[in-house]
Amino acid sequence: MFKYSLERLMSHKNLCKLSQFRCMSHTPTSIKDVTSGKHQAGDQINIKGWVKSVRKLKEHVFLDTNDGSCSQNLQLVVSKAQLNGTAYGSSVNVSGTLGLTPKNQHELKVEQLEELGSCPLTEGYPYYPKKSYPPDYIRNHLHLRPQVSSLAATLRVRHHATKCFHDYLDRKGFFQIHTPIITSNDCEGAGEAFLVRPANPELLKQMAKKDVPLDRAYFDRLAYLTVSGQLHLEAMSHGLGKVYTFGPTFRAENSKSPIHLSEFYMLELEEAFMDNLKDLMNRIESMLKHVTKSLLDVASEDVAAVRKLTTDSTLEDSFRWLDKPYPRITFREAIDLLEQNRSKLKSPVRAEEGINKEQELFLVSHLQCPVFVTDWPKAIKSFYMRQNPTDPELVDALDFLVPHVGELVGGSVRENDYQRLKAKLPDQEALKWYLELRQFGSVPTAGFGLGLERYLCWVLNVHNIRDVIPFPRWAHNCGM
Numbered sequence: 001m002f003k004y005s006l007e008r009l010m011s012h013k014n015l016c017k018l019s020q021f022r023c024m025s026h027t028p029t030s031i032k033d034v035t036s037g038k039h040q041a042g043d044q045i046n047i048k049g050w051v052k053s054v055r056k057l058k059e060h061v062f063l064d065t066n067d068g069s070c071s072q073n074l075q076l077v078v079s080k081a082q083l084n085g086t087a088y089g090s091s092v093n094v095s096g097t098l099g100l101t102p103k104n105q106h107e108l109k110v111e112q113l114e115e116l117g118s119c120p121l122t123e124g125y126p127y128y129p130k131k132s133y134p135p136d137y138i139r140n141h142l143h144l145r146p147q148v149s150s151l152a153a154t155l156r157v158r159h160h161a162t163k164c165f166h167d168y169l170d171r172k173g174f175f176q177i178h179t180p181i182i183t184s185n186d187c188e189g190a191g192e193a194f195l196v197r198p199a200n201p202e203l204l205k206q207m208a209k210k211d212v213p214l215d216r217a218y219f220d221r222l223a224y225l226t227v228s229g230q231l232h233l234e235a236m237s238h239g240l241g242k243v244y245t246f247g248p249t250f251r252a253e254n255s256k257s258p259i260h261l262s263e264f265y266m267l268e269l270e271e272a273f274m275d276n277l278k279d280l281m282n283r284i285e286s287m288l289k290h291v292t293k294s295l296l297d298v299a300s301e302d303v304a305a306v307r308k309l310t311t312d313s314t315l316e317d318s319f320r321w322l323d324k325p326y327p328r329i330t331f332r333e334a335i336d337l338l339e340q341n342r343s344k345l346k347s348p349v350r351a352e353e354g355i356n357k358e359q360e361l362f363l364v365s366h367l368q369c370p371v372f373v374t375d376w377p378k379a380i381k382s383f384y385m386r387q388n389p390t391d392p393e394l395v396d397a398l399d400f401l402v403p404h405v406g407e408l409v410g411g412s413v414r415e416n417d418y419q420r421l422k423a424k425l426p427d428q429e430a431l432k433w434y435l436e437l438r439q440f441g442s443v444p445t446a447g448f449g450l451g452l453e454r455y456l457c458w459v460l461n462v463h464n465i466r467d468v469i470p471f472p473r474w475a476h477n478c479g480m
Contacts, residue, residue: 028093032069034106039098046095047074047108048116050147051088053129056080065092068146071153071305075107082113088129089119089147135467142471142479150309153302154468158456160299164291165246165267165452174242174269179229181248184221185430192251193224221430225250228449231384231434233270234414237445238437244269246452254475258464259357259405259454263473270447277396280411280446281372284400285326288370292322292459306460318461321369328372331355331394334363341366354380355399360406370402383424384434385412398448405458411448418442 029045039045049067056062061083064073076094078086086092096110119125126141127133127148138148145151166176186193198204198218208217216222229245236243249266274280296303296319304315311318329337331351338349338359347358355363355373363371375388376397385395400409415421418438425431456468466472471480 028067030069031065031067031072031074034074034098035070035072039106041098041100041106043098044095045098045108046093047076048093049074049091051086051090051092051119052149054086054088063092065094066149066152068152070156071149071301075101075105076110076113077107078110078113082110084113084115085118086113086115087119087121089121089125089127091116091119135464139466139472145470150306151467153305154456154460154462155470156302157295157299157306157460158452158468160302161291161295161456161459162246162452164294164298165287167294168287168290169244169269172242174244174271175236175240177229177233177236177240177243177245179226179232179236179245179247179268181226182223183226183232184219184223185231185427185434186224186227192253193227194250194252196223196225227251228266229268230270230447230449231431233268233447234434234445235437237270237272237447238441238443241272242270256475258466259457261453261465261469261472261474262478264465264469265452266449267452268447268449270445272443272445274446275413275416275444277374277398277413277446280413280448281326281328281374281398281400284372284409284411284448284450289322292319295459303460306462310461310463319459324369326370326372326400327367328374329363330375331373331377332375334373337363337366351377352379357406360399360401361403364401364403364406370400370408372398372400374398381412383426384414384421386415387417387420400448402458404461404463405454408454408458409448409450411446413444413446416442416444 028048029039031047031049033039034045047065047067049065051063052066052073053064054061059079061078061080063076063078063086065076066073093114093116094108094110095112096108099107099109101107121128126144138145138151146155169176182196195215197215204214204217208214209220212220226249228249229247233243233245244267246267247265248263250263251260252262253260269283271283296315300315307313307315307318334355335349335351338345338355341362342349345358345362347356349359363373374397375394378387378393378395381395381397385397388394388396395412397412398410399407402408415424416438418435421438422435425435453465453468456462457465460468462468466474
């Protein structure tokens with residue numbers, strides 16, 4: 001009985017293997033694999049993708065096709081009889097023999113062609129062949145944007161950049177923490193948080209306790225979409241040491257600025273036992289250089305494809321900052337430099353208001369390199385930043401400024417003195433737990449936040465932050 005069952009089991013396994021083999025044999029080849037040399041002339045392959053251009057000659061038609069795997073298209077050679085109406089924008093499933101053009105580039109001599117989905121241009125499709133469109137026009141059709149080559153390249157770079165950040169932090173011993181998206185505190189205290197409550201008013205009435213406002217009925221307190229995971233990361237660092245989070249962050253700003261979004265992704269890092277800005281700046285500089293070099297190793301083709309729309313500079317010239325040490329100046333030194341060049345600025349220099357974007361970009365341009373600005377006035381920075389040991393009017397905080405974007409990173413050593421933090425807490429009740437971190441096994445910590453979209457704008461030379469995120473949200477705009 002057992003032997004019979006085992007034989008049947010083995011037979012079933014063989015059938016499964018055969019079934020898996022048949023499925024694999026129908027798996028399409030990616031164009032990236034073709035262009036990277038994983039397939040040779042004479043190979044029989046199957047490609048699925050979208051037609052990017054059609055060129056008709058006497059006997060043959062040439063279709064440039066892309067499947068989203070890379071920036072390069074693959075040329076298909078099709079007979080007019082095979083074409084059967086297939087046109088620009090259509091999705092196709094083709095099989096044939098890989099060959100080489102007279103210029104030694106790959107092309108596919110199509111033996112079978114199936115149109116999976118037609119694209120009738122006259123019925124409202126917003127993009128026509130051989131035409132370029134401004135970013136704001138492309139942005140009006142969010143659901144179709146990935147079919148635009150430059151946007152597809154941008155999203156591939158975004159994927160690779162995200163992975164490069166994760167890989168770097170993993171190698172350095174950091175643990176990823178999923179900090180909450182719904183939170184009871186407004187970390188920055190600027191009143192820019194979105195309030196969270198159920199949309200169903202009847203549910204709120206059912207849950208409401210006596211004398212409790214409806215806004216507090218569900219959680220028994222006000223709740224917000226997170227503006228930062230930093231405070232939660234600090235709690236995690238007090239047991240795990242080196243932690244980070246990489247997720248969506250929300251700011252309710254009434255801004256149409258090209259560097260602001262209502263929803264964006266932020267990399268935040270917290271490192272225990274770090275007690276000075278020098279080590280924190282070293283961490284930021286090391287991370288950005290390693291991540292960017294890794295990104296260029298795996299995605300230089302896509303980076304170049306996006307950058308060529310806005311600059312003629314080569315990648316080598318554009319990324320010379322990778323081999324330079326970043327200048328480090330104090331806030332006072334930055335203000336003095338701005339005052340010395342007041343005539344070159346449109347905006348007035350007011351130390352009590354900080355440094356605005358125009359002034360940030362001037363500092364970067366003047367120093368010809370990304371720059372750290374440290375030792376900021378306590379009055380214009382957040383409560384959690386440590387008071388400077390030598391000057392109580394300053395805090396151990398930094399901004400990291402880069403070309404084209406301005407502030408990319410904001411960070412600080414965290415206030416570790418129980419009494420000083422207690423005196424600065426904006427909400428003693430809601431942040432009692434945060435104060436207790438300084439009471440039970442406290443250690444110094446330091447950390448920073450980096451906006452992924454701003455990083456992408458910098459390395460890709462994209463001038464509007466809405467063009468480096470799949471579905472941008474900003475004031476008066478929440479399409480899809």
